[in-house]
Amino acid sequence: MRLAAAGELTLLDQLKRGFREKSRDLVLGIGDDCAVIRPADENMLLTTDMMVEGVHFDLRWTTPYQLGFKLVSVNVSDIYAMGGRPRFMLLDFAADKTFEMKDFKRLFDGVRAGLKKYGVSLVGGDISSAGKLVLSATLVGYASRPVTRSGARPGDLIYVTGSPGDSACGLMLLKKMKKRIEIERRANPDIKPDAGLVATLGWKTVLPLVKRHLMPSAVRPDRYAEAATAMIDISDGLLMDLSRICKASGTGARIYAENIPVSPEMRRAAAYLKTDPLEPALSGGEDYELLFTAPEGKFLGATCIGEITARGMQLVDAAGKRKNIGPRGYQHFSA
Amino acid sequence: MRLAAAGELTLLDQLKRGFREKSRDLVLGIGDDCAVIRPADENMLLTTDMMVEGVHFDLRWTTPYQLGFKLVSVNVSDIYAMGGRPRFMLLDFAADKTFEMKDFKRLFDGVRAGLKKYGVSLVGGDISSAGKLVLSATLVGYASRPVTRSGARPGDLIYVTGSPGDSACGLMLLKKMKKRIEIERRANPDIKPDAGLVATLGWKTVLPLVKRHLMPSAVRPDRYAEAATAMIDISDGLLMDLSRICKASGTGARIYAENIPVSPEMRRAAAYLKTDPLEPALSGGEDYELLFTAPEGKFLGATCIGEITARGMQLVDAAGKRKNIGPRGYQHFSA
Numbered sequence: 283m284r285l286a287a288a289g290e291l292t293l294l295d296q297l298k299r300g301f302r303e304k305s306r307d308l309v310l311g312i313g314d315d316c317a318v319i320r321p322a323d324e325n326m327l328l329t330t331d332m333m334v335e336g337v338h339f340d341l342r343w344t345t346p347y348q349l350g351f352k353l354v355s356v357n358v359s360d361i362y363a364m365g366g367r368p369r370f371m372l373l374d375f376a377a378d379k380t381f382e383m384k385d386f387k388r389l390f391d392g393v394r395a396g397l398k399k400y401g402v403s404l405v406g407g408d409i410s411s412a413g414k415l416v417l418s419a420t421l422v423g424y425a426s427r428p429v430t431r432s433g434a435r436p437g438d439l440i441y442v443t444g445s446p447g448d449s450a451c452g453l454m455l456l457k458k459m460k461k462r463i464e465i466e467r468r469a470n471p472d473i474k475p476d477a478g479l480v481a482t483l484g485w486k487t488v489l490p491l492v493k494r495h496l497m498p499s500a501v502r503p504d505r506y507a508e509a510a511t512a513m514i515d516i517s518d519g520l521l522m523d524l525s526r527i528c529k530a531s532g533t534g535a536r537i538y539a540e541n542i543p544v545s546p547e548m549r550r551a552a553a554y555l556k557t558d559p560l561e562p563a564l565s566g567g568e569d570y571e572l573l574f575t576a577p578e579g580k581f582l583g584a585t586c587i588g589e590i591t592a593r594g595m596q597l598v599d600a601a602g603k604r605k606n607i608g609p610r611g612y613q614h615f616s617a
Numbered sequence: 618m619r620l621a622a623a624g625e626l627t628l629l630d631q632l633k634r635g636f637r638e639k640s641r642d643l644v645l646g647i648g649d650d651c652a653v654i655r656p657a658d659e660n661m662l663l664t665t666d667m668m669v670e671g672v673h674f675d676l677r678w679t680t681p682y683q684l685g686f687k688l689v690s691v692n693v694s695d696i697y698a699m700g701g702r703p704r705f706m707l708l709d710f711a712a713d714k715t716f717e718m719k720d721f722k723r724l725f726d727g728v729r730a731g732l733k734k735y736g737v738s739l740v741g742g743d744i745s746s747a748g749k750l751v752l753s754a755t756l757v758g759y760a761s762r763p764v765t766r767s768g769a770r771p772g773d774l775i776y777v778t779g780s781p782g783d784s785a786c787g788l789m790l791l792k793k794m795k796k797r798i799e800i801e802r803r804a805n806p807d808i809k810p811d812a813g814l815v816a817t818l819g820w821k822t823v824l825p826l827v828k829r830h831l832m833p834s835a836v837r838p839d840r841y842a843e844a845a846t847a848m849i850d851i852s853d854g855l856l857m858d859l860s861r862i863c864k865a866s867g868t869g870a871r872i873y874a875e876n877i878p879v880s881p882e883m884r885r886a887a888a889y890l891k892t893d894p895l896e897p898a899l900s901g902g903e904d905y906e907l908l909f910t911a912p913e914g915k916f917l918g919a920t921c922i923g924e925i926t927a928r929g930m931q932l933v934d935a936a937g938k939r940k941n942i943g944p945r946g947y948q949h950f951s952a
Contacts, residue, residue: 309660309763310763310765313865314699314765314766314767314865315664315695315696315698315699315766315848315849315850316662316663316664316695316696316698316699316701316758316763317662317663317664318660318661318662318699318760318763318765319660319661319662319663320660320661321656321657321658321659321660321661322656323656324656325644325653325654325655325656326653326654326655326656326661327651327652327653327654328651328652328654328705328707328740328741328755328757329650329651329652329707329741330707330708330709330741330742330743330753330755331709331743332709332711332743332745332753334711334745334746334747334751336747336748337711337745337746337747338745360650360651361650361651363650363651364649364650364651364653366651370663372663372664372665372755373665374665374666374667374709374753376667376669376672376751405663406663406664406665407665408665408666408667408753410667410669410672410673411669411672412669412671412672412749412751413671413748413749414747414748414749416669416711416747416751416753418665418667418709418743418751418753420663420665420707420755422663422757423651425653428644428645428651428653430645430649430653431649431650432649513650514650515650530648530649
């Protein structure tokens with residue numbers, strides 16, 4: 283069945299039933315003109331992110347479930363990047379009338395899985411027809427002490443969680459495979475060997491990379507927020523997002539190529555793709571890892587990659603040679 | 618210049634500058650991972666509404682300015698419908714790369730005019746490319762005692778503000794004229810007489826109707842919220858939205874055709890369009906008037922149109938004859 287046959291009110295009723303919740307802080311969820319939230323003691327955080335078919339995702343290699351899950355992660359990541367705790371979400375959904383009802387349901391299954399993972403309640407939304415699939419989510423969170431981008435000071439060390447570039451590398455692999463990999467079906471999917479790159483690289487290399495792109499997990503800031511002077515999540519590439527911290531803080535930065543954490547999977551895939559692994563690690567987007575600055579210290583799960591300076595951005599190579607660099611990353615509307 | 622030549626970051630920078638604000642309750646506005654809002658004592662209201670080109674608006678007879686203004690009004694109306702006070706907005710914007718920079722600016726001029734009118738601050742957003750123009754806004758408001766849809770009780774009287782149907786009738790006129798009327802340029806636009814329907818009806822009839830459709834004002838609930846047992850704004854037609862109050866409250870309703878307020882402009886235009894004025898008044902959408910129930914009383918600016926009953930929905934005609942009616946209104950995805 284297609285959406286056209288279901289009608290908007292039926293879809294809304296389905297959502298109302300599927301996302302009904304009761305909790306102490308939620309007075310009224312989906313179904314009235316507004317959701318009603320009880321007052322809280324902490325500062326409130328607000329963020330919104332949009333995902334547009336053909337721009338942010340390609341349904342040839344993204345399942346509706348993955349898309350729904352990713353939409354939640356992407357928004358949660360912005361709350362985490364402020365050291366916050368995500369709590370409520372609103373979701374606008376637009377799709378063509380020919381969009382299949384089962385895909386609609388799977389997409390909201392993915393949303394539900396994401397909400398459960400992060401402890402978020404869906405409290406409102408809007409549904410419309412449109413030529414392309416467009417998703418827009420707004421997330422409400424809380425933080426007693428929000429960590430902004432503007433608190434970095436010269437001498438602070440720069441840290442990154444996980445291994446940046448995995449997502450961009452996963453996307454490169456998906457663009458070559460041009461097919462869906464239903465990683466959401468089970469923990470360790472038993473997907474048949476592929477004639478092409480999977481036969482060469484093996485699923486153990488391919489899966490973590492494509493998973494990072496298709497179903498990224500937002501990184502909890504708990505271990506870092508207390509000490510961090512500035513924090514951001516990597517959505518547009520490490521350099522681009524580091525330059526945002528520098529711009530907001532009025533500082534520069536120096537990072538060391540040798541210190542950039544590169545996952546073994548990404549190193550193997552980059553060799554196969556004949557790409558310098560440093561390229562996706564520095565400029566690849568959609569990692570949703572955390573990038574933060576702190577005066578000093580060791581942080582579990584995070585790697586020190588450089589330090590904040592007074593001005594400019596420099597990359598130091600393995601031989602100790604300094605190179606001035608600018609932010610690089612993906613921009614919508616760039617010519 | 619087109620958006621493609623400007624680049625996403627330039628657009629974001631423009632917005633950051635154009636919407637910079639300081640106020641006691643706003644710790645951090647546009648420009649970080651999240652906006653930061655100081656805790657409040659009242660219940661918080663959350664609502665979101667989307668507007669999609671070709672579905673919710675037609676750029677042949679809607680200027681970008683009008684669109685931006687209407688997006689704010691539509692969302693504010695949902696906050697007002699709960700008896701609330703709108704305060705913060707987030708806005709997602711997607712458009713084709715060929716979208717003109719001057720139209721982008723005019724659209725945000727309209728948004729700014731709407732924000733100023735209602736005392737709302739823009740605190741976040743996202744920008745993307747897309748095939749069609751898609752706008753999605755989330756509004757945050759406050760209410761000490763939110764008025765829901767579910768509090769109507771048999772015996773309550775039903776009230777509507779203003780004159781419903783004006784917006785739908787205005788849209789019918791615009792569909793015939795198929796051109797833009799820049800009502801935002803001045804208070805009383807001096808538009809040249811039109812060969813067609815304007816020559817017959819006159820601007821004094823046409824303007825209030827098309828204005829109600831293109832640049833609706835949300836209706837402040839202050840006079841009604843205290844006494845109202847249930848309230849909703851008319852977005853999908855009086856009958857449809859009344860049926861929502863009835864469904865949520867577990868009641869029925871009886872309304873009197875004679876009591877439905879019909880504006881003289883709408884009566885004249887309906888005659889010209891050979892339409893029964895009761896049709897747009899009962900089923901026309903996008904009025905953003907308030908529909909509420911209250912035990913009794915007189916409310917300035919609102920008309921009593923009937924009463925809440927135990928079950929069913931009935932329309933009583935001028936001769937006193939009762940007719941059972943169902944909700945009628947526009948549904949997305951309806952076949």
